[in-house]
Structures are given as C-alpha cells and as structure tokens.
Amino acid sequence: MVASSGGNIVSPLLSFLRMVRGALRRTARAMNAAAGWMFFVCAAFITFDVVARNFLGFSSKSTTEVTGYMLAFGMAWGLSYTLLDRGHVRVDTLVNRLPLGVRQYLHALALLLLSVFAGYATYGAIFLAQESFDFGATDMSALRVPLVIPQALWAFGLLMLFVTVLELLAEALVLLAMRRFDDIDRLVSSRTYEDETAEVLKAVGEGARTERAP
Amino acid sequence: MIAAVFFVVLIGAMVVAAMMGGAATAQLPILELSLLAGVFVVFFGAGIYIAAALGVLALAAGYAFSDRPFWNFLGQMIWGPSSSFVLVAVPLFLLMGELLLRSGLSEQLYRALNVFLRRLPGGLLHTNIVSCGVFSAISGSSVATAATMGSVALPAFRNTGYDPKLVLGSLAAGGALGNLIPPGITFIIYGLITETSVGKLYIAAVGPSVLVVTLFLAYIAWRGWRTPTAENALPPATGAEKVHALFDLTPTVLLILLVLGSIYAGLATATESAALGVIGAMAFAAARGKLSLSMMHEAAMSTARTTAMIGLILFGAYLLNFILTSIDLPQTLARFVGGLPFPPWVIMALIVGFYLALGTFMEGFSMVITTIPIVFPIVKALGYDPIWFGVIVTMLVEIAMISPPDGTVLYVLQGMRRDGGTIGDVFAGVWPFVLLYIGAIAVLMAVPQIALWLPRVLT
Numbered sequence: 001m002v003a004s005s006g007g008n009i010v011s012p013l014l015s016f017l018r019m020v021r022g023a024l025r026r027t028a029r030a031m032n033a034a035a036g037w038m039f040f041v042c043a044a045f046i047t048f049d050v051v052a053r054n055f056l057g058f059s060s061k062s063t064t065e066v067t068g069y070m071l072a073f074g075m076a077w078g079l080s081y082t083l084l085d086r087g088h089v090r091v092d093t094l095v096n097r098l099p100l101g102v103r104q105y106l107h108a109l110a111l112l113l114l115s116v117f118a119g120y121a122t123y124g125a126i127f128l129a130q131e132s133f134d135f136g137a138t139d140m141s142a143l144r145v146p147l148v149i150p151q152a153l154w155a156f157g158l159l160m161l162f163v164t165v166l167e168l169l170a171e172a173l174v175l176l177a178m179r180r181f182d183d184i185d186r187l188v189s190s191r192t193y194e195d196e197t198a199e200v201l202k203a204v205g206e207g208a209r210t211e212r213a214p
Numbered sequence: 215m216i217a218a219v220f221f222v223v224l225i226g227a228m229v230v231a232a233m234m235g236g237a238a239t240a241q242l243p244i245l246e247l248s249l250l251a252g253v254f255v256v257f258f259g260a261g262i263y264i265a266a267a268l269g270v271l272a273l274a275a276g277y278a279f280s281d282r283p284f285w286n287f288l289g290q291m292i293w294g295p296s297s298s299f300v301l302v303a304v305p306l307f308l309l310m311g312e313l314l315l316r317s318g319l320s321e322q323l324y325r326a327l328n329v330f331l332r333r334l335p336g337g338l339l340h341t342n343i344v345s346c347g348v349f350s351a352i353s354g355s356s357v358a359t360a361a362t363m364g365s366v367a368l369p370a371f372r373n374t375g376y377d378p379k380l381v382l383g384s385l386a387a388g389g390a391l392g393n394l395i396p397p398g399i400t401f402i403i404y405g406l407i408t409e410t411s412v413g414k415l416y417i418a419a420v421g422p423s424v425l426v427v428t429l430f431l432a433y434i435a436w437r438g439w440r441t442p443t444a445e446n447a448l449p450p451a452t453g454a455e456k457v458h459a460l461f462d463l464t465p466t467v468l469l470i471l472l473v474l475g476s477i478y479a480g481l482a483t484a485t486e487s488a489a490l491g492v493i494g495a496m497a498f499a500a501a502r503g504k505l506s507l508s509m510m511h512e513a514a515m516s517t518a519r520t521t522a523m524i525g526l527i528l529f530g531a532y533l534l535n536f537i538l539t540s541i542d543l544p545q546t547l548a549r550f551v552g553g554l555p556f557p558p559w560v561i562m563a564l565i566v567g568f569y570l571a572l573g574t575f576m577e578g579f580s581m582v583i584t585t586i587p588i589v590f591p592i593v594k595a596l597g598y599d600p601i602w603f604g605v606i607v608t609m610l611v612e613i614a615m616i617s618p619p620d621g622t623v624l625y626v627l628q629g630m631r632r633d634g635g636t637i638g639d640v641f642a643g644v645w646p647f648v649l650l651y652i653g654a655i656a657v658l659m660a661v662p663q664i665a666l667w668l669p670r671v672l673t
Contacts, residue, residue, distance in 0.1 A: 035522070036514025039305045039492075046302075046489035050482060067485070068297035071521075074305055075296055078522030087519050088263050088526055093575040093620075095261030110262045117269035121529060124288025154296060155289075161526075190261075193357070197626045200361035203315045203512065 011178065017171045024164050025084050031160060032081035035074040042070040062141030069150035076157025080164040088114075090190045104172075104181045107188045111169040118162040125155035247547070250275075264580045268530030275537045284537070291536050292529040299485055300412060301528075303402050305521040306488035310473075310495045311358065312513035317499035320349055320362045322462050324370070329451045329459035336431075336438025338376065339384045342367055343430050346388025347423075351395045351470060356578075356615050360389025360623045364630045378635060380437060382627050383643025387430055389623045390612040390651070393578065395423045396474055397491075400582055400611055402484060403524070404604045407531075407586045411601075412484040413477050414669045418601045421664040422609065422654065429650045465501065469494045478672070527583050535587040548591035558596040559659065565589060566610060566655065573614020574621070581614075582607060605665045606655060613651050616644050 045060075046067055053059045060066070082088055095106055129151035131137075138144040168187060175184045250271070257267035276284045295301060324345045331340040342363065350359040364385050371381050393400040396416035405412035451459070473491040476482040482490065499505040538544055551561060568589075572581055586607070593603045615623045618641035628637045658664055 032515055032518045032522075033511065036309075036511075036516075036518035039309050039517055039521075040510065040514065042302065043306055043309065043489040043492035046306075046486055047493045050486050050490065054481070064299040065297075067302045068299050071298070071302045071305065072293070072296035074518060075521055075525035078518035079526060082519045082522040082526075085519060087523050088265065089523060089577050089580045090261045090263050091258040091576060092261045094259050106260050109260060110266065113257075113270050114263045114266040116273070117263075117266040117530065120273060120285060120288055121269065121292060121533075124285065124290075124292065126289070127286055128289030128293055150297070151289075151293065154293070193622050193625050194629060196357055197361050197629050199516075200315065200358050201365055201630075203312070203516075204320065204362055204365050 011174065014171070014174050014178070017167060017174060020167050021084075021171065024080070024160075024167055028081035028084055028160065028164060031077040031157065035077040035157075038070050038074045038077075042067050042074070045070075060142070062139075062143045062145070065139045065141040065145065066143070069145070069154075072150055072154040073157070076154045077160075079157055079161040083114075083161060083164055083168070086188065086191050088190070092190050096189075100181045100185065103189075104176060104184045107184050108169070108172045108176055111165060111172055111188060115162070115165040115169050118158065118165050122155065122158045122162045125151070125158045129155045247543075250543075258576075263526075264584065265526040265530035268527070268534045268584065272530070272533035272537045275534070275541070279541045280537065287536070288533065291532050295406065295528045295532050296525070298406060300402065300406050303397075303412065303483075303485040303488040304399055304524060305517055306485065306492050307397055307399055307402070308520050309513060309517040310488065310491040312516050313492070313495040313499055313510070314469075315358060315362060316509050316513060317495070317502055317504045319466065319498065320345075320366050323348060323466055324363065324366045326459040326462040328370075329455055333450060334435060334438070335442065336434035338367075338370060338374070339380060339434045339438065340431055342381070342384040343388045343391075343427065343434065346385065347391050347395055347427055348466065348470075350389070350392035351397075351474070356389050356392035356612060356623055357626055359392040360385060360626050361630070363388060364627050368630060368632070372632075377441075377643075378633065379639045379643035380434070381643070382631070382640045383645075383647055384430070384434060386616045386621070386623050386627055386640065386644045387647035387651075389626075390616040390647075391423070391426065392612070393608050394419060394426065394605075394612055396420070397477070397484065397488065398608060399524075400578060400608045401604060403528075403579060403582055404586060404607060405484075407583065408590050408600055408604070410604060413480075414601050415604045416474070416477055416484065417669045417672055418605050418665040419608070420668055422605050422658055425657065425664060426609075426651060426654045429654060430647060433646060433650060465498050469498060480672075524579055524583075527580050531583045531587060538587070544588055544591040547588065548595040551592045552595035558598070561592070561596055562598065562659065565593070566606070566659075569607065569610040570613060570617070573611060574617060576614075577622075578611040578615065581611060599662065599666060601669060602658075602662045602665050606658065609651065609655055609658075613648060613655075616651075617648055618644065 046063060049060055049063045090110060095103055098106070129148055132147040132151050137147045139147060172184050172187060175181075175187075253271055253274075254267070257271070258264075262270075324341060327345050327348070328338065328341045331344060332338055334340050345367075346359055346363045349363055350356070367385055368381075371378075392398065396419050398419070401415040401419065402412050404410070405415055469491070472494045473487050476487045476490060477484060496505060496510075499509070535544075554561070569581070569585075572585070576584075590600070590603070594600060615621050618624060621644075624637070624640045624644060628640050
C-alpha cells in the first residue's frame, strides 16, 4: 500500500487516506452497479405494466411512483462512483491551459465547493427522510409506500457522495502540502474526450469480438 | 475564441439595451444580475464542478436574500427531479443505447444501408449521414454516434478516391444528429425543466430532422455529381444482396417502430417507450448472440454513471432555480427583455448566438440545465412557442458539438484517424455542414410551422 518514490517516505496520513479511498471505491462501485441494475428492473416493471394494461386489463396503479423511487435510488447511488471515476462535469477549457502549480489550487477549490454543496444536499435529504418518518408519510399510489424507505435510500447515496468528496479533499490537501501536484491532477482532473472515445470503442470492440467468435 | 468575441458583443448589446430601455431599466436588479453573471464566469473559468457552482451560488443567494430557514427545504427541492416519472426516461434511453452499442448494430446497419446508397452521386458518404441518423435515433448521444459510426466507416474509406475532408465532415455532421432525431435526451431534460410534453417535442423534431438530413444529403449529392468517384461506377447490387440487406435492416426498423411508433401513435409516454426500448434492445442483442451478464453489467455501470452525472447538475440547477424564483429574478428579467424596443426576432437571434458561443466550451446537457431556467421565461414573454424553442435549443447544442475549433465530436473523429492528417482537414470538412445546420435554424425561425405543424395535426 505504501509506495515510496525516489527515497521519499510517504506520510502515514496519505497512505491511510489512500486506504480509505480504496474502501470507498469498492463500496461506490458496488453501489453504482446496484444503481445500474435497478434500471433494468425499472424497464422490466414499466414494460410489464404497459403490456398488462393494454392486453390483460389490469395495472399495478403505482408505476409512476415506484419507478420514480427507482430513479431516485439509481441517481443517488451512482454519484460517488461517478466522482471517483472523474465523471462529474467541470468546465476545464481554461483550467487545462493553466500551469500545473495554479491548477492544483483550483482542483482543491473545486473539491471544497463540491463538499459544501454535497453537505447541504445530504443534510436536506436526511431532514426530508426524517420528516417523512416522523409523520408516517405515504404516497398516493395503490401501494401506499411509506416515503421514508425510498428517501432514506436516496439520502444514503448523497451521504456517500459527501463522504467521498471529503476524502478526496483531504487527500488533495495533503498532496498539496507535499507539493505532489501530478497526483492531484490524476485524482480529480475531468475525463477528456479521449477517455470517452476509448470507452465507446472498447464497448464496440466488445461487440465485434464476440461476433467473430464461433 | 468565438465565445469570447460573442460575449463581448452581447455585453455591449445589453449596455445599449439598458440605455435605450429607459423606464424598464429601473426595475431590473442590475446588481444581482451582474453579481450572478460574475460569479458564474469566475466559477466556470476556475473549473468548479458545474453542479457545485450552481448549488453554492444558490446557497449564497439563499443566505443573502431569504429570511426563511431555506436549508430545511433543500431536500424537498432535489427530491422532486430525483423521483420524476418524466426523468425516468433518461436512464432507460441511455441503457438502450449502451446495450445497442455493445450488440454490433452499427456494423450491420452500415453494411446494409451501403447496398442501397453506394451508387448515388456521393456514394458511401450518403451512407455516413443516413446510418449516423438511424443510429442516433436509437442511441441519442452525439459523441457515441460519431465514435461508433467512425469506427465502422473510416476503415471502409481507406484506399478509396473520396476526399478525406468530406468523409470526416459527413461523419461529424451525422454524429451531430444524435440529439435532434428522436428520442434524444436533451428533449427529456428540456421537457422536465420547462414542463412541456416530451412526446410533443419528439413529434415537433420530425420536421426539422428531415430538413437537416435533406440538406446534408443534397450537399453531398451535389459534391458527388461535380466530382464523381470510382465507386459510382460499381455494378448495381444484385437482388440477393438487396434481400439480404433488407433482412439485416429489419430488426433495426422494428426497434425504431417499437420506440418511436409507440410514442407517435399515442400508445405510450416517452418513459414507457424507453422501457420498451430497453427490452427490445435486449431482444436484439440476444438474437445476435451478444447478450450476456457481463455485457449487461457494463451497460448498467455506464448508464448509472451518466445518470448520476446529469442528476447532480439537475440538483444544483433546481436549488438555484428555487432561490432565484423566490426573489423573482427570471420573471423580472423576462419582463425587462420583453419591454425592450426591439422586435422579438432580434432578441431570439441574440439568444441563438449566446447558445452557439456557450456550446463551444460547455457540454450539452449542462448547458441546457444551467441556462434554460433563466432563458425560458424570456422566450415565453416574447411570445415564442415553448415546443418550437425546445427544438431550436437542441439544434444549437448539436451545432456546438461540431463547430470548429472547439467541437467535441471533431476531436473524437480526429482521434480515430489512421491516415496521419491534421485536425485542419476535419475543420475544413465540417464547415459546409455547420453552415447548412445554421441555415436550417434560420429557416425554422422564419417558418416555425416546420416544427409546429405535425404536433398540431396529431393532437
């Protein structure tokens, strides 16, 4: 875990943070997968309802609400992994042209502001779920789903984002203090169109490879 | 570059407008507006996450202007878009695209269409536009369309007599159809923010899509007619070849019928048709022997990531919009612009220019989510149709992606070339198409019926 380069002794704090990031990344990855698979479930659920309504003459009468909860779950549980995967959008036209030394402070600033936003959003989400719980609020659908269930799951996704931002911020600050600018760049600079293209080509290549297989 | 020049012009125009506006200026919160614009410029220039820039700005405005404990409403504000049934269509269409991307649809499509189009003047180039158009109708992402079709088409042009500039230009132009041809994701987000019907937007997009594709094909035919290539002398396809190609096209056509047909026939909402599309795409992949757990997992991971990316920006935008609306800013701005002594089309032309400029450095979804809450009330106050404007905005987003020197799609294609040419070829090749696209917007501004006729007839 502890990598020493050029004889430098990497601070124990940094290696601790990297360990935390590793754990966060594994959790976030699993959560992102759950979010993605939830969309398959969502598609199946809606399709079933459309078919049932048109051909079998019945409906779950709660598609709108329940699929909305699935979306809330999917959206929130993917947030943290998307951050670790550098997928959240930043306008980097100018930043990428600045010298590395200046860019690092902007990276740290970006993380700081994101932590403020994520913190408030998490607070709001937990507050909302707490309120739904206190008042025993349910939705208007046939199922009378207690709102605290989808809202608490959703709030957990936001909380995970908040924790992830804090870890990245701490790591960026430590690296800043150690003047290891390249590492900060690798940690948070946003994905380029090269990354996007490579990914699409990999996906297409995957299709082509299986095609040639007997 | 273009952006910087335009913003200077826009600020100049606003100063002139403010001076000419006279009485109207008095009610305009100049201080708040310039503060808002200033903070935006600094945040965006500094590379702050767009969602964080919007959100932090909302919090600052909240502390400055609101005397209620607004932080307790934050959860309610972002729960709205999080659990919206309209927005469910976004991950589902994304998922459908991801599945099709991994199912080998693009190659099959390109080969089959080529059988029918290769003998036209301009030959293979028509195949570029049409297959990009068809692929984008089911994928909904311009970068993905350009990258996918580029990977299939560029090898097909190796060692042919085609002008590489035109080859690259037509691929970029075809890629830029991705969001315009239904079911694009920009329309869903626009529909969500402005509370317009996504189904109507999809219907309204038909006319303009046909217009743009026709212009592109006509240009290619004209170029091909002036300088014929050897490919035009190919023998016509045999009957067997054509039957085979038709057979190859059938699943794609069925899929389009399933997704768009169900919306257009009024059988399903956009969200429902997206769900049908996911199941259809799985059937398509299964029929081609590509459906596997690992393939579905890849598609799921990618979908979740893009959805989270869009979601976070929406959270920020909804917070900011809540605070701005509570201090009445968009409405005041709309009244001010509506009271200016200009004909509406001048303002509209400025808005069009603003989007073209913004698009050169901002990603499409973020651009729409960030600006529409402010711009939309102005457009409505000027008396323009919300559906028509949705189509215009989507076209502008697309143009931004292929405008030299900043368009993303151009760099995607350049990155895929193996002939060692410079990015200058891509720029030179795409310019005629960009101009045609802008021409199409001008036509649409002059004759709004191209977009609005069909929704009126169908509803």
